[in-house]
Amino acid sequence: MNCSLKSINSNSRRLLAAILLVLYSFPTFSAQQYQIFNLTEAFGSGHFVPTDINDAGDVSGVYIDGNNRFESRGYLYKDGQFLELESEESIFTEQETLQVKTVPVAINNGGQVFGGVSYRYENQFYSVASGLQFLWENGLRYRTGYGDYVQSNSDCYPIDINDHGNYLLTCDAADNVNRTIYVGGNTYIDIYVRGTDIFATAINNDNKVVGRYLGAAFLLQNEEINLLPNLTQSRSIANDINNQGQIVGAVYKQLSGSEQYAFISSPGGHVTALTFEGNAYAEAINERGQVVGQLQDASSATEAFLFTDGSVQKLNDLVTDNPTAMTLTHATAINASGQIIGKGTVGGADFYYLATPVSNACPGEYRKYNLSGHNAQWQRFIADIPSCATHMNVEITGGTGDRDLYLRHTNPPWKPLFDCKRRAAIPNSDNHKRCQISNPEPGIWHIGVLRNSNYDGTTLRVRYW
Template identity: 25%
Template sequence: MKQFHIKPFRKLPALFFVASIACCSPATLLAGQSESSILSNATLRAAHTDTDRVIVKYKNNTSMGKITSMSTAQLDALAQRSGMGLRHIRRMADGAQVLQLDKQQYGIRMADVVSTLRADADVEYAEADIKMYPLFVPNDSRYNEQWQYFETTGGLNLPLAWDTTQGSGVVVAVIDTGYVAHADLAANILPGYDMISDATTAQDGNARDADARDNGDWEPAGACYTGSPSSNSSWHGTHVAGTIAAVTHNSTGVAGVANKAKVLPVRVLGRCGGYMSDIADGIIWAAGGTVSGVPANPDPAKVLNLSLGGSGSCSITSQNAINAARNFGATVVVAAGNENINASDSNPANCNGVVTVAATNRNGGRAYYSNFGSVVDVAAPGGDVTSGSGNGILSTLNAGTTTAGADSYAFYQGTSMATPHVAGVAALLYSVKPTITPDEVESTLKTTARVFPATCSQCGSGIVNAAAAVSAAATVTPPPPGNVLIKGVPVSGLAAASGNALTYTLNVPAGATNLSFAISGGSGDADLYVRYGTAPTTSAYDCRPYLSGNNETCNISTVQAGTYHVMVRAYTAFSGVSLVANYVEAVPGAGFTKTGLSATSGSWLNYTLAVPTGMSSLKVNMSGGTGDADLYVRFGSAPTTSSYNCRPYLAGNVEACHFTNPTAGTWFISVRAYSSFSGVTLDAQAAQ
């Protein structure tokens, strides 16, 4: 069976880790040094979105714009309009008012609060009264040697990203040689699993087991093939893991890119590499899938790092495993390879749906060994120790040449070293936007990457810019006032602390029937409240199932035209809940026309059309404007870049999707910006 290998400086099918230990001057630190008790400023800064204060500036030509304080009556009037209890703190120098939410409503998302206040015609602006902190710089003793994080020319622009997030709450799987214990990593390592099915490859006396420790991948001469040289243990997975999530700000060693994330070590590589079948199982298990004979993964990863590979086209086995991981919502980040060839011949770097990473040197140009080509998405620092060990990538290692010895640190080079930088940044994106999709992660990394400062032909969109990527992911478009629900479109990922509530509205047209509201999924205990005309409370509502768990439905038999108000309240803390509202229109809409549409690269415009029974055709046409928009149509649920009934995928904005005898029900029609576009017209018509 075909094997993937990672070997230092050899002409083998895969050379995804290139390092000479002899040239790298590894350093050793004592394992007993304690972690600093200082709470990082970035951790504090990341909590600023939990503020319970808001700044509101009323227009000068309104009565509220002239007041110096707010009376109880004025606060009551504002509370009635906004649906929130508020307390006046003070008037600012520019005339804006500082208000504080009642403690009972502290859990309401500040974005929702601000959105509601902005909808008031008397309000000039409203924004969260966030907290600010000094910029975070790690105190790790060798941080100054990690040029790839902070240097302007070849670095990732990480310090600014850390002031927003350090990856808390995210799991990153390192699918590699496993993990050797290291004091500068231990706090961020999860148990993981050893997926190596061959005892000789594993070198641990058995095959698959729950022990993901790296027992060393040293090789005697001739062990891998006739004439193969001997080699020391690489501790490759430990070096990769340190780049992703070394314990940071502990006055010891190095810093990690996503240093508040957790690493899930999945051992698939041992002596002479590893089998593709084991790697595929490791990918699926890491993302939360089921592997026969292996216990369920209690810590599914949102990011998978594969600093490995072999030659040839993408195998069916590899692609199927990657598809499974993506279906679980995981982003797969893969090394482009180190043969200085086109990565189109590197598997799994050439598979669909992965983020393929090339390596750059300290000057920001392509590292001499890095693969390249159209399959490469982005680049990141991989180092070049031939120009001096300090120009490599410093990370955690072990001093043992065969079995494990003392903790150490070493400079390595390779696309294996570039890849965990990108995986770490991907973890930062999931931390600020837990609902982000793998496609959105890739798009964000590519659209925010910075221009290469030196020659790097066919190295993707640019060098990953951590701060810009995090900023883009964290920028959420404010929801409509009152969080307006769209018929048949679920709102997912809802969460609230005990006693707190989320609020929504639904506008129902005249003649509608079979109105329903439903919550489902997730964990904890959420309660559904529905009321017509005004917001429900715990004692005033039209419907409240009041069941244990999160599966509740309100069916409204007598439907009124107008606004229905929905509250999802936490009886106990809940997360991962979905909310959907639906109704049947008396005369389903036969079509619509939208003009003047515009969107920035990678973003979506989404619409729905209720197609009546008995229609002979559905025609969706897009035309006009500038840029490049792509049309997607799907029945029953919103399309994605990989799931649709029709996607012409042409250059420009002239695209059409025509269906004969379309299925009655809700059709989802979306326009995605392949590149930024404006002035586009979208027409959708169902006809008999």
């Protein structure tokens, strides 16, 4: 009896170990899903490059004309339409009329768009770093630096604007050595810092500024600049700060190396690495503490990432429907609703996108394309089914090879543990496997695709209504 019990316990331990290996060794598919809107395709010609997004989902950006720099101009994507940020007025500077084009860099939650002005003067083209900036608010008005808050001999880079209308500039002095950070706006704030290696990247509603100073990430507040704790011995940069005081950026692992990791810093100064096996670079953070950026795995392929609920996830794995095989390579900004803007590739060409979280309501659908199984026995995914659903349909279709479909509520399925299993009696005889559940329990459903032989080109589709 004792021997039998030992044998049973030993087998149980082996089974438990196998289950734990499956649970923690294979990737899962997050419950948060995204729909992708191709901004480049919607714009129709040239490239619309998004630069920022506010909490209403309005996107500032610039149309890039590769053949004529002066024809590049600013736009606002709002309520499904592209609005050109131009007007008939000209700008008068030193009694001269200049033809101007706007280059937006940021938009705040009040709908104000801030950026630089490129212009043509006496057949010469002057770039956005010209000492001229604009502020658009239900119409266009320009600000000039001449005799105002920027010296006329400075080259100034517009950086950001907060919800109070205070804007952020980094300016090079005429000696091309000293550099100054300016914060100004409807009520001018006399905050500036000079340095030979300083560049600002973002400002929050408390007029706290972050960026890079002497090769390290810094925080500027109350006219005092401080390097972020624990990063003073590293090459680093702070790229964004939210209104909670959380800061994100990137740190090089070696002072002279190129490997880097993304970080998030708490308001108290505690710095935490966003863990991922490879290089990572954090671009932006929203008010919920969600972070976006890009990462590189061992294959050196660049992919956009989302950090949420304590984990880093590839944005490509969260896309619900991707029939054109888009690859999201960069994520540059995220708003409070979780909407993301960035860059990707499709058909070998670059494009720019707006990613919007899928509403967790009925009906709903998730899809994953081109699944393949060659080495791993299982591929596992997660679907979050809302309480409004009275029907759920999970199916795998297409491709070649032999694989089975498993489904289980709350916990991952295993060969003896499942709520639904679909197998083919003869390999390759039926590549369409479907599980249909009436009145599904709300919450997390785990989906498992079990490889019997190598398979390629499989599509996974989850529908609920």
